[in-house]
Amino acid sequence: MASSRDELLARIVDEVAHHGLGDRSLRDLADAVGSSHRMLLYHFGSRHGLVTAIVEAVEASQRSALTDLAAVAEPGSPSDTIRRTWASLISPELRPFIQLFYEAVAYAARHDGASFTTPWLDSAAEAARRLGLEDDPVGARLGVAVIRGLLIDVITGDQPGEATAALELFVDLVENRPRA
Numbered sequence: 001m002a003s004s005r006d007e008l009l010a011r012i013v014d015e016v017a018h019h020g021l022g023d024r025s026l027r028d029l030a031d032a033v034g035s036s037h038r039m040l041l042y043h044f045g046s047r048h049g050l051v052t053a054i055v056e057a058v059e060a061s062q063r064s065a066l067t068d069l070a071a072v073a074e075p076g077s078p079s080d081t082i083r084r085t086w087a088s089l090i091s092p093e094l095r096p097f098i099q100l101f102y103e104a105v106a107y108a109a110r111h112d113g114a115s116f117t118t119p120w121l122d123s124a125a126e127a128a129r130r131l132g133l134e135d136d137p138v139g140a141r142l143g144v145a146v147i148r149g150l151l152i153d154v155i156t157g158d159q160p161g162e163a164t165a166a167l168e169l170f171v172d173l174v175e176n177r178p179r180a
Helices: 004-019 026-032 037-044 047-072 079-089 095-111 118-130 137-155 160-175
Strands: none
Touching (some): 004 026, 004 037, 004 047, 026 047, 037 047, 079 137, 095 137, 118 137
8 A cells, every 4th residue: 555655745746747846836736736845855954855856756767667678578588678668768648757857857967966877787787687688888888878868859759750760770789789
């Protein structure tokens, strides 16, 4: 059973994914989700604590989806997992959360410089294990960077088809990469 904090956080994540975070006050966010700013302070300590919790929740959900995709992919090949992850990330349902991710990255860069890559590298290592592949931290970092860069194209209005074509080129490069 979800705690009241988790339920409140889920409502806030949905709210900011659809209406943005920007410089919205705790009072505004609380009003939008039918709570009070005091409850936000109680559960998250500060606006910074709330933003951190939002990012952690969204990221954990997306990383879990990656791990789930790897669990059903063909062993030995990351290509299917990369393609299925991409298709999920560019879906209209996830677009608000992807936009929220970039908004949170900008916020973190100004306020605390939190790492948004290390947890993804950990999830990529887990996905590699599930696929029976050797862990490749440098290759995983490149994959995260490529996907994030292409997602910027998608959320800023470029056609997803062009970004998907670029992703296919990346997948081809991964598949044909010489192994040491």
